[in-house]
Amino acid sequence: MAQTLTETAGSLExxxxxxxxxxxxxxxxxxxxxxxxxxVDGAPIVPGPGQFNMLxxxxxxxxxxxxxxxxxxxARLVHTIRAVGAVTKALCAAEIGTVIGVRGPFGNTWPIVExxxxxxxxxxxxxxxxxxxxxxxxxxxxxxxxxxxxxxYGARTPTDLVFLDEVKSWQCNYDVDLDITVxxxxxxxxxxxxxxxxxxxxxxxxxxxxxxxxxxxxxxxKFVAQELMNRDLPAESIYVSMExxxxxxxxxxxxCQIGPTLVCRDGxxxxxxxxxxxxxxxxx
Amino acid sequence: MKTLxxxxxxxxxxAGLTQEQLEFIAGCAQNVHFEEGxxxxxxxxxxxxxxxxxxxxxxxxxxxxxxxxxxxxxxxxGQVLGWSWLIPPYQWNYEVTATExxxxxxxxxxxxxxxxASDTELGYALLMRFSQVIVGRLQATRLRLIDIYGADTH
Numbered sequence: 336m337a338q339t340l341t342e343t344a345g346s347l348e349x350x351x352x353x354x355x356x357x358x359x360x361x362x363x364x365x366x367x368x369x370x371x372x373x374x375v376d377g378a379p380i381v382p383g384p385g386q387f388n389m390l391x392x393x394x395x396x397x398x399x400x401x402x403x404x405x406x407x408x409x410a411r412l413v414h415t416i417r418a419v420g421a422v423t424k425a426l427c428a429a430e431i432g433t434v435i436g437v438r439g440p441f442g443n444t445w446p447i448v449e450x451x452x453x454x455x456x457x458x459x460x461x462x463x464x465x466x467x468x469x470x471x472x473x474x475x476x477x478x479x480x481x482x483x484x485x486x487x488y489g490a491r492t493p494t495d496l497v498f499l500d501e502v503k504s505w506q507c508n509y510d511v512d513l514d515i516t517v518x519x520x521x522x523x524x525x526x527x528x529x530x531x532x533x534x535x536x537x538x539x540x541x542x543x544x545x546x547x548x549x550x551x552x553x554x555x556x557k558f559v560a561q562e563l564m565n566r567d568l569p570a571e572s573i574y575v576s577m578e579x580x581x582x583x584x585x586x587x588x589x590x591c592q593i594g595p596t597l598v599c600r601d602g603x604x605x606x607x608x609x610x611x612x613x614x615x616x617x618x619x
Numbered sequence: 620m621k622t623l624x625x626x627x628x629x630x631x632x633x634a635g636l637t638q639e640q641l642e643f644i645a646g647c648a649q650n651v652h653f654e655e656g657x658x659x660x661x662x663x664x665x666x667x668x669x670x671x672x673x674x675x676x677x678x679x680x681x682x683x684x685x686x687x688x689x690x691x692x693x694x695x696x697g698q699v700l701g702w703s704w705l706i707p708p709y710q711w712n713y714e715v716t717a718t719e720x721x722x723x724x725x726x727x728x729x730x731x732x733x734x735x736a737s738d739t740e741l742g743y744a745l746l747m748r749f750s751q752v753i754v755g756r757l758q759a760t761r762l763r764l765i766d767i768y769g770a771d772t773h
Contacts, residue, residue, distance in 0.1 A: 518763045518767075521690055552768060
């Protein structure tokens, strides 16, 4: 059972960043980097698949970033970050040895235990793949505990596909139905071109006994959920990871509120039937 | 090995057609194959055929002056390639290339088009079915215009 600090709202532990050093860094795309982090002192925190940490670039600010590590074999924290704002740009600019603050882990996890015995469908869009990576590795390591495993990955262009070497290695597993598409390709791209939703109709899973884990921009998750339901997968079997501007991480500040729910406290993983109506409200 | 009639009858795009209509369509069909890299159609070519892909994948490319061609879509096994045979000016809009060995059923679009002009029931039935193909492509294109991965995520 992964620990979570969300339930310790207001405690010193939940609100104090722990120093972590950048021990490895890799550029994934033109604006996206993956950092590996180890604690400066003491034991590392143990997140679960789907949880997030608050990463603090000292003097700049703090942002919520999903855990992307392979918890099955490696205790290091892994975070894939797109440089879009001041804080994420500072984090992406951090060199090896740089110390950043980490709070967490926060939020709930992918229901990988509840999915045992069922088919698993993972749908990732863009840099939605890293938050799913821990769950993917769990299924791969415990392959016999699950039914069919479909992994569907879409991105804007071939150069926007992250962890591509790993994805290709997963493709070598005969018991993984892996399919990739990009919105726009060129003549060097040998794979499929089109929206990630086009991968769902031919995917191999039994809708009566399957769970889907979906991460990407909300509009992508919306169309993916619709397409999964077109395959008769019930909304309560579709799990999505929501993203909002989280500040405290423990349900106190309200920054991440969507209607009646606080994403940091109640999510970030929700079933589609929990959030479908909320995502239809423009103001939310 | 399925017969041509069986492949056509089982294709969703022809679902619901009468036996007589299916037999006519099968009479306009033949098995074809394309090698990897073979160009199936070029932009501006007369669109006198469409295809039901059985095996393999084709790419739809558009030329961009002084740049590499842009790959705007791929069509995979089980899907229909081509609707321009049904809509004037009956010309292919993209360069179509087999990205791997393709086995397909080729339909004589010009023949079916002529039949549709005299058999309006068949014409309506096919127009309804190919409209779904066209609408599917239009919706996918519109969603890509949104640039769904452009938003910040995680």
